[in-house]
Amino acid sequence: MTKVLIIFTDLDGTILDSETYSYQKAVPVINILKENQVPVIPVTSKTRLEVETLRQSLQINDPFIVENGSGIFVPLDYNHLTLPKSNQGAGYHLHRLGCIYSEARQGLEKIATILNQPLRGFGDMSEAEICQLTGLSSQEAKQAKAREFTEPFLTPKKVTPERLNEIVQDLGYRIVVGDRFCHLLDAGAGKGKAVQWLVDSYQSAQPNAKITTLGLGNSPNDLEMLEAVDLPIIVPGNKGIHPGLSGKGWQVAPAPGSQGWAEVVRGVVLRKMGL
Incomplete structure (x- = not known):
């Protein structure tokens, strides 16, 4: 064999x-x-x-x-x-x-509405802002912004990971929670x-x-x-x-x-x- x-x-x-x-x-x-x-x-x-x-x-x-x-x-x-x-x-x-990027963006908007607070994803940020937040070079930030399926966004303050997970699951998504960024992805991914x-x-x-x-x-x-x-x-x-x-x-x-x-x-x- x-x-x-x-x-x-x-x-x-x-x-x-x-x-x-x-x-x-x-x-x-x-x-x-x-x-x-x-x-x-x-x-x-x-x-x-x-x-x-x-x-x-x-x-x-x-x-x-x-x-x-x-x-x-x-x-x-x-x-x-x-x-x-x-x-x-x-x-x-x-x-x-997973879903396509536009669907991830729509999911982020729905989460923001439920939380009644703005959520800033990579799609809302300039390459310069991503460089400042991550330490990436301009070229690296450009590549990081080229999302096809998921949306990283700034982890909201005063919202527990448990509450965030509850919301995204109800919407048919899942989330990877980090200290600075969360990643929103489809529940099937x-x-x-x-x-x-x-x-x-x-x-x-x-x-x-x-x-x-x-x-x-x-x-x-x-x-x-x-x-x-x-x-x-x-x-x-x-x-x-x-x-x-x-x-x-x-x-x-x-x-x-x-x-x-x-x-x-x-x-x-x-x-x-x-x-």
């Missing part, structure tokens, strides 16, 4: 260092994975344009999951999956789990669902293969992805494991960021595939 390893990975604070966003320490391991046709699949809240920039830098051509599991992009020249010809465009097959769809697609393309999935993340936003894989691994921050991921009994990378990512992936690949 053929053994297949698939790696799903968060980006910020995982394969990318949290402060410098460098991935250099992971490059030698990524090259080994490419040489042995092990897919490295980003699973992120970032947009397609943001992920495309990273994929070009890393020279990887595997599928990727964007905007918290709302969209799965598979390059049309990717030969390891057999997908229907529908939903093709811009060089990809798109499998959409999610990192775990997106990972499972891709795994099923790989299995359909290779019905006799034994597929093992590895997932790496650093925050509670990665929880669904980590629960969906065979080998979940937590990448710690500079101050250790995020409290929201503690107590899971999962393997922890030996160092933060790209160094920890590289060391733990190398160990798993060596153990699983003898590379």
Whole structure:
């Protein structure tokens, strides 16, 4: 039986260092994975344009999951999956789990009405304002604004996460609550669902293969992805494991960021595939 390893990975604070966003320490391991046709699949809240920039830098051509599991992009020249010809465009097959961006914007307006307070999403902000709030460059802010499925918005003050979740669920959405920003997405979307769809697609393309999935993340936003894989691994921050991921009994990378990512992936690949 053929053994297949698939790696799903968060980006910020995982394969990318949290402060410098460098991935250099992971490059030698990524090259080994490419040489042995092990897919490295980003699973992120970032947009397609943001992920495309990273994929070009890393020279990887595997599928990727964007905007918290709302969209799965598979390059049309990717030969390891057999997908229907529908939903093709811009060089990809798109499998959409979430709503489109205009629907997310409409949802944000409804939430603001129910709360009786204005809510400011990326669609309400200039690139300069996003730069100021996030520390992104002008080009990075432009890419971050290029939403296709979800809407990040400033986390409202004096509203509990429980109340916010109650409202969005009643409207048919879900929310990822952060300290500074929340992300509004369709109730049908999610990192775990997106990972499972891709795994099923790989299995359909290779019905006799034994597929093992590895997932790496650093925050509670990665929880669904980590629960969906065979080998979940937590990448710690500079101050250790995020409290929201503690107590899971999962393997922890030996160092933060790209160094920890590289060391733990190398160990798993060596153990699983003898590379």
